[in-house]
Amino acid sequence: MNYLIAADTDIGITKTTNQDSLSVKILQTQQGRMVFAILCDGMGGLEKGEVASASLVRAFDEWVRNSLPSLCNLPLEDAVIRAEWEHIIQTQNASIQLYGEKSGVTLGTTAVVMLLTSSRYYLLNVGDSRAYVIGEAVKQLTKDQTLVEREMELGNITKEQALSDPRRSVLLQCVGANPAVYPDLFFGDVQPDMVYMLCSDGFRHEITEEEIYGQLAPQMVCDEYSMKQNIRRLIEWNKERQEKDNISVIVVRTF
Amino acid sequence: MLEIGSLVDGKYKILNQVGHGGMSVVYLAMNEKANKQWAIKEVRKDGVKDFEVVKQSLVAETDMLKKLSHPNLPSIIDVIEDDDRFLIVMDYIQGNSLSKALEEYGAQPQEEVIHWAKQLCDVLGYLHSRVPPIIYRDMKPANIMLKPDGNVTLIDFGTAREFKEKNLADTTCLGTMGYAAPEQFGGMGQTDARTDIYCLGATLYHLVTGMNPCEPPYEIRPIREINPSLSGGLERIILKCTQRNPNDRYQNTAELMYALEHYDEIDDLYRRKQKRKLTAFISSLVLMFAGISVSGWGYYSAEQKQSENYDNILKEAEDYNDYYNAIVTDPRRTEAYDQLNDALVSDNVLTREEGEVLLKLLTGIDQNNSKGYSEHYEVIENLRQSNAEGYMDICYRIGESFLFYYDVAEEQDRYAYAAMWFQNAGEKYPISELYCDISECLSLIDQYNGAKIKQTDKMYEEYEKLWNMIQELYEKSSEFDDLDSKLQVWNEINQMMDTKVSPLLEITSKEELTGLLNQISADAGQVEKSIVETDIQLLQDNIDKTIKRIESAKEGDA
Numbered sequence: 001m002n003y004l005i006a007a008d009t010d011i012g013i014t015k016t017t018n019q020d021s022l023s024v025k026i027l028q029t030q031q032g033r034m035v036f037a038i039l040c041d042g043m044g045g046l047e048k049g050e051v052a053s054a055s056l057v058r059a060f061d062e063w064v065r066n067s068l069p070s071l072c073n074l075p076l077e078d079a080v081i082r083a084e085w086e087h088i089i090q091t092q093n094a095s096i097q098l099y100g101e102k103s104g105v106t107l108g109t110t111a112v113v114m115l116l117t118s119s120r121y122y123l124l125n126v127g128d129s130r131a132y133v134i135g136e137a138v139k140q141l142t143k144d145q146t147l148v149e150r151e152m153e154l155g156n157i158t159k160e161q162a163l164s165d166p167r168r169s170v171l172l173q174c175v176g177a178n179p180a181v182y183p184d185l186f187f188g189d190v191q192p193d194m195v196y197m198l199c200s201d202g203f204r205h206e207i208t209e210e211e212i213y214g215q216l217a218p219q220m221v222c223d224e225y226s227m228k229q230n231i232r233r234l235i236e237w238n239k240e241r242q243e244k245d246n247i248s249v250i251v252v253r254t255f
Numbered sequence: 256m257l258e259i260g261s262l263v264d265g266k267y268k269i270l271n272q273v274g275h276g277g278m279s280v281v282y283l284a285m286n287e288k289a290n291k292q293w294a295i296k297e298v299r300k301d302g303v304k305d306f307e308v309v310k311q312s313l314v315a316e317t318d319m320l321k322k323l324s325h326p327n328l329p330s331i332i333d334v335i336e337d338d339d340r341f342l343i344v345m346d347y348i349q350g351n352s353l354s355k356a357l358e359e360y361g362a363q364p365q366e367e368v369i370h371w372a373k374q375l376c377d378v379l380g381y382l383h384s385r386v387p388p389i390i391y392r393d394m395k396p397a398n399i400m401l402k403p404d405g406n407v408t409l410i411d412f413g414t415a416r417e418f419k420e421k422n423l424a425d426t427t428c429l430g431t432m433g434y435a436a437p438e439q440f441g442g443m444g445q446t447d448a449r450t451d452i453y454c455l456g457a458t459l460y461h462l463v464t465g466m467n468p469c470e471p472p473y474e475i476r477p478i479r480e481i482n483p484s485l486s487g488g489l490e491r492i493i494l495k496c497t498q499r500n501p502n503d504r505y506q507n508t509a510e511l512m513y514a515l516e517h518y519d520e521i522d523d524l525y526r527r528k529q530k531r532k533l534t535a536f537i538s539s540l541v542l543m544f545a546g547i548s549v550s551g552w553g554y555y556s557a558e559q560k561q562s563e564n565y566d567n568i569l570k571e572a573e574d575y576n577d578y579y580n581a582i583v584t585d586p587r588r589t590e591a592y593d594q595l596n597d598a599l600v601s602d603n604v605l606t607r608e609e610g611e612v613l614l615k616l617l618t619g620i621d622q623n624n625s626k627g628y629s630e631h632y633e634v635i636e637n638l639r640q641s642n643a644e645g646y647m648d649i650c651y652r653i654g655e656s657f658l659f660y661y662d663v664a665e666e667q668d669r670y671a672y673a674a675m676w677f678q679n680a681g682e683k684y685p686i687s688e689l690y691c692d693i694s695e696c697l698s699l700i701d702q703y704n705g706a707k708i709k710q711t712d713k714m715y716e717e718y719e720k721l722w723n724m725i726q727e728l729y730e731k732s733s734e735f736d737d738l739d740s741k742l743q744v745w746n747e748i749n750q751m752m753d754t755k756v757s758p759l760l761e762i763t764s765k766e767e768l769t770g771l772l773n774q775i776s777a778d779a780g781q782v783e784k785s786i787v788e789t790d791i792q793l794l795q796d797n798i799d800k801t802i803k804r805i806e807s808a809k810e811g812d813a
Contacts, residue, residue, distance in 0.1 A: 104275035167440040174428040
């Protein structure tokens with residue numbers, strides 16, 4: 001499998017800091033080419049949110065550098081990836097929390113982590129950042145860990161009410177805020193000629209799925225230059241429509 | 256940042272930094288002249304975005320708080336303002352927060368939690384009764400200090416109201432915002448006293464179970480699902496506090512306080528059934544261990560399998576056939592009998608059909624065996640031979656069901672059926688012998704009464720016996736330790752006397768009859784369990800009616 005990758009982030013129009021952190025890279029392993037991507041949306045009082053998101057990105061990057069190569073000596077198994085990633089999340093959760101206690105602030109971060117091999121995708125999610133796959137249509141792969149999502153599942157509110165619910169930015173989970181964190185993991189088969197996208201909530205509030213499809217459908221992005229152009233366009237649309245949050249996105253196209 | 260060792264306002268020497276929040280730092284300070292320790296909370300200008308706004312609201316807030324005085328609140332004694340900071344001098348509270356206690360020891364003992372709950376409820380009541388009412392909005396273990404003397408103090412009061420409203424523009428994590436009540440997210444109505452009641456309920460839940468309602472599964476489950484040894488009364492209190500709709504919660508702290516003070520009485524209604532479950536559990540344990548020790552491993556695993564089947568059938572039991580199934584699977588265990596009996600009388604009525612279901616146990620159950628053929632199982636006989644103790648328990652309880660709940664017109668039927676069961680429980684439950692005697696007495700009276708040639712003398716002889724037994728029953732009732740049974744027996748006595756006023760008056764005096772009834776009424780009046788208040792009232796009313804009937808009958812006779 002071959003991959004094209006692109007990523008962009010923007011501080012947005014109101015915030016004084018960009019608390020999103022991200023990383024995406026193509027890896028050459030014993031099992032062929034893979035893509036690793038992570039996107040974290042930090043939050044916290046004052047200027048500390050990016051501390052949480054950056055440290056989580058660094059921790060996963062370290063795992064890619066130090067642990068993944070040896071794991072690739074054997075066929076990758078869902079359970080192994082799950083165990084490894086959950087361990088990183090727990091460790092980071094504890095250390096971010098400790099940092100917060102020491103400096104007297106509460107901080108935390110969402111996380112959406114993806115590993116694409118030639119046959120399978122592995123996804124981890126905490127919070128409300130999302131992973132999508134774009135082929136014939138735009139399909140969400142992760143499930144938000146938010147209060148409104150849960151209320152919707154319980155049947156307390158409808159999808160339409162959820163969009164305007166005052167609680168829509170309340171997360172059930174994030175890394176670093178609670179003593180315990182329970183990430184969701186998702187696995188599936190990778191298809192060629194698809195676009196995999198990770199984004200922060202700032203990227204998707206103001207634009208529609210149709211607009212995303214229009215810019216990032218597989219036939220629209222056949223080289224990294226056009227990928228970059230198109231995600232920049234989507235980010236600018238968000239800002240024109242007064243999105244207040246930081247805006248970040250990673251796209252990976254398989255072929 | 257205050258410097259350690261520096262002197263503030265000419266009198267407070269800063270000793271140590273003892274805590275910090277997002278926009279403030281708390282110091283321990285010493286008034287050296289008065290030789291007294293204080294806590295000083297510093298709100299720094301560089302820690303807050305709009306310091307002027309914050310300062311204004313802090314001034315207003317502290318002015319209000321200075322007027323408060325309550326044993327479970329720290330008093331604010333001084334406020335010092337200058338250009339770039341704002342200092343609040345208040346009582347220094349020794350001890351640790353309850354969140355720390357949760358962290359270190361997990362779930363807290365129930366009695367302690369209820370002790371704290373009453374104090375917290377009292378503080379909230381005090382705050383809500385101010386004019387205008389003060390809504391605290393941020394009840395959580397981290398804001399409750401546990402002092403060395405075991406009492407609690409509500410802290411973190413110096414924060415302006417503006418900060419208590421959940422700021423939802425930014426992404427926040429549920430875990431960091433306390434146990435926000437649904438209405439605190441805005442858009443669902445105003446926050447009021449009932450918001451504090453919700454948060455207190457969530458706090459109690461966290462304290463008593465060790466489970467944070469802000470963590471998966473993000474719900475407040477009945478606490479006994481987490482720890483079955485907890486109080487059913489407390490469970491109901493917590494569930495009522497944390498209803499989504501404020502109208503379904505306790506409407507004020509007085510209501511909540513009343514419930515907290517009587518939480519063990521709410522249990523009373525359930526105690527009887529709980530007790531049953533417990534004894535059943537223990538006897539089955541004994542059985543299991545006996546099986547293990549006698550027959551070794553091979554037998555044990557067969558036993559295990561059987562017990563698994565039994566448990567599964569019972570867990571999913573929906574109608575009496577399922578209970579029969581469980582009973583046939585292992586007739587030596589008492590749970591299925593017990594649960595069948597409980598299920599049949601759960602509506603306080605045992606109809607004729609339901610009665611038949613129970614009576615069938617005596618004659619044996621016909622069930623299809625594993626080959627599909629109908630087979631006859633003498634289950635109760637099997638129980639008697641293998642588990643004499645459990646057998647007597649079951650007989651006694653089913654006897655009670657017939658005696659107290661059997662809903663048929665003929666009183667002697669009720670007693671006769673009850674006696675069929677009670678006669679087997681005599682060894683363990685002496686009172687059941689008395690019931691058997693009463694039953695015999697009633698059926699004799701009926702015989703004499705229905706006979707073609709009335710045997711009036713013999714009938715009155717029986718009434719005399721009956722009257723003695725009624726008195727004996729009353730004396731025995733004082734030995735019961737659970738309230739439910741006591742009330743049942745008292746009701747029973749009243750009912751029996753009510754239907755037999757004139758024959759009883761033939762053999763004894765009005766004074767004796769009314770004397771006994773008045774005695775019961777007085778006993779009932781002394782029960783301090785407010786939760787059965789209506790039941791007691793009903794009993795007393797009925798007794799009054801019986802007494803009136805006795806008195807008017809006497810007059811008629813004379």
